Amino acid sequence: MAKKFYIETLGCAMNVRDSEHIIAELTAKEDFEATERLEEADLILINTCSVREKPVHKLFSEIGVFNKRKKEGAKIGVCGCTASHLGEEIIKRAPFVDFVLGARNVSKITEVLHKPKAVEVDIDYDESRYAFGDFRTSPYKAYINISIGCDKQCSFCIVPHTRGEEVSIPADLIVQEARKAAKSGAKEIFLLGQNVNNYGRRFSSPHEKMDFTDLLRRVSEIEEVERIRFTSPHPLHMDDAFLEEFARNPKICKSMHMPLQSGSSRILKRMKRGYTKEWFLDRAARLREMVPGVSISTDIIVAFPAESDEDFEETMDVIEKVRFEQIYSFKYSPRPLTPAKDYAGQVPADIGSERLKRLQNRHAEMLDEMKDGRIGRVVDVYFEELRPGGRVAGRTDNNLLVQAAGSEELLGKIVKVKITDTNRLSSEGVVVA
Ligand code: SAH
Ligand code: F3S
Numbered sequence: 001m002a003k004k005f006y007i008e009t010l011g012c013a014m015n016v017r018d019s020e021h022i023i024a025e026l027t028a029k030e031d032f033e034a035t036e037r038l039e040e041a042d043l044i045l046i047n048t049c050s051v052r053e054k055p056v057h058k059l060f061s062e063i064g065v066f067n068k069r070k071k072e073g074a075k076i077g078v079c080g081c082t083a084s085h086l087g088e089e090i091i092k093r094a095p096f097v098d099f100v101l102g103a104r105n106v107s108k109i110t111e112v113l114h115k116p117k118a119v120e121v122d123i124d125y126d127e128s129r130y131a132f133g134d135f136r137t138s139p140y141k142a143y144i145n146i147s148i149g150c151d152k153q154c155s156f157c158i159v160p161h162t163r164g165e166e167v168s169i170p171a172d173l174i175v176q177e178a179r180k181a182a183k184s185g186a187k188e189i190f191l192l193g194q195n196v197n198n199y200g201r202r203f204s205s206p207h208e209k210m211d212f213t214d215l216l217r218r219v220s221e222i223e224e225v226e227r228i229r230f231t232s233p234h235p236l237h238m239d240d241a242f243l244e245e246f247a248r249n250p251k252i253c254k255s256m257h258m259p260l261q262s263g264s265s266r267i268l269k270r271m272k273r274g275y276t277k278e279w280f281l282d283r284a285a286r287l288r289e290m291v292p293g294v295s296i297s298t299d300i301i302v303a304f305p306a307e308s309d310e311d312f313e314e315t316m317d318v319i320e321k322v323r324f325e326q327i328y329s330f331k332y333s334p335r336p337l338t339p340a341k342d343y344a345g346q347v348p349a350d351i352g353s354e355r356l357k358r359l360q361n362r363h364a365e366m367l368d369e370m371k372d373g374r375i376g377r378v379v380d381v382y383f384e385e386l387r388p389g390g391r392v393a394g395r396t397d398n399n400l401l402v403q404a405a406g407s408e409e410l411l412g413k414i415v416k417v418k419i420t421d422t423n424r425l426s427s428e429g430v431v432v433a
Helices: 013-029 055-067 081-085 088-093 106-112 159-163 171-183 212-220 239-247 266-273 277-290 309-324 349-371
Strands: 003-009 030-036 043-048 076-078 099-102 118-120 142-147 187-194 227-230 255-257 295-302 326-333 377-385 391-396 401-405 414-422 425-430
Touching: 003 013, 013 030, 013 043, 013 076, 013 142, 013 187, 043 055, 043 081, 055 076, 055 081, 076 081, 076 106, 081 088, 081 099, 081 159, 099 106, 106 118, 142 159, 142 171, 171 187, 171 212, 187 212, 212 227, 212 239, 239 277, 266 277, 266 309, 277 295, 277 309, 295 309, 295 349, 309 349, 326 349, 377 401, 401 414
Parallel strands: 003 030, 003 043, 043 076, 076 099, 099 118, 142 187, 187 227, 255 295, 295 326, 401 425
Antiparallel strands: 377 391, 377 414, 391 401, 414 425
16 A cells, blocks of 8 residues: 655745655655645655745744654655755754755655655755656646756845755756646646746756747747746846847746845845846836736845835835835845844844835735726636635736636636726636637
8 A cells, every 4th residue: 555645845936846846756756645634644744945034943843743743653854945954953953853855855855765864955966957757736837947056145045055056957858848748738837946037057967058038938939838937037137138038928927026125226235136226127117118017026125134214215115116016025034054144233123024014014005006997807817726615716927816706627728707806916707708
């Protein structure tokens, strides 16, 4: 009888894809099948995030619970970014953990499984040409890694220390994977990397010269691919050629993530982001001008060390000017191994909370303004998920979440929907064709 594993995934889309790789390895190379019930699992995995401090705390409380609820003899493995940066420290703090597997060592899951107290966290390990087995959570959308690691050294960010140096995955492998997924029904291809538009900067074996714009073109040439999304691009590398391809290529979804982090050029410099407020505003304005109807999302950190009231006002000014359709905002969290944790001028927590609240409240007002005019519009929705009560959910090209009455037969189809009701981030509609 097959053994059972239970997996919990925290963090970003890259972690989601890493978990899919882990599942593929366990089911193809070992006799495992997935379970949703922790108590019956022979193997319990947690795929962790370390980008802010909170998820790290969460890890230790979660695995404590796993240890209490697990069945006799079940193994517990800690994977992902926190595994990379804490390594054997995890087993010291939680001795019941059986192995630790870093974010850049996923292909070794079937090895560590059989080595008691194994710790595989080498961040120089090259997995860029490893052929993982096939597993996808959704048959309609295929996540595909295009690079691993990150070469930027943003002063607040732990990712380069957990995922290592940036290596691009050979284009032929990406295209092959996209073709296979699309032929089996995934109309949408979601390209993943920490810094996708820096694609082609370094390959680990000889490769033709290629950048992200070229890669987008190659993937869009696959006939069965109807939608392409990607995350995260870096504002610094949003050159005209990239924006032109984004605007021109009908298969590229018109939703762009532009992680701002701060609107103050002085703070951006201390963050080592490589661009100024003016560059960011110029790129965003150019994007709005070239792509009518585009939606722009962003990430913002408030209360970075030495952020003054004036610096914060600069961030608020960018929000007024760009009118982002979505903002992921965070209070700065000092991370080990990063230079910013030792910077002078750490901002008191209550000031950080105030700034975050002001930003979020102002953005909520803007979303209320933006949603006016949505009702009555007819949009193309790619339905991907069943929802309780005989409903389906999907997204428009520009990433608006839309729900409608419907069942399985709508899944995997791009359908015209008339919006009948809306709140800030999602809408209700009826299928019209
Ligand atoms: N490569 C991605 C970033 C990955 S981290 C990108 O450029 O978009 C995801 C987000 O977490 C970042 O964009 C940043 O806004 C936030 N973040 C990273 N480190 C942080 C820290 N120390 N404190 C608070 N937020 C942080
Ligand atoms: Fe982090 Fe900056 Fe890379 S935010 S993931 S170091 S682009």
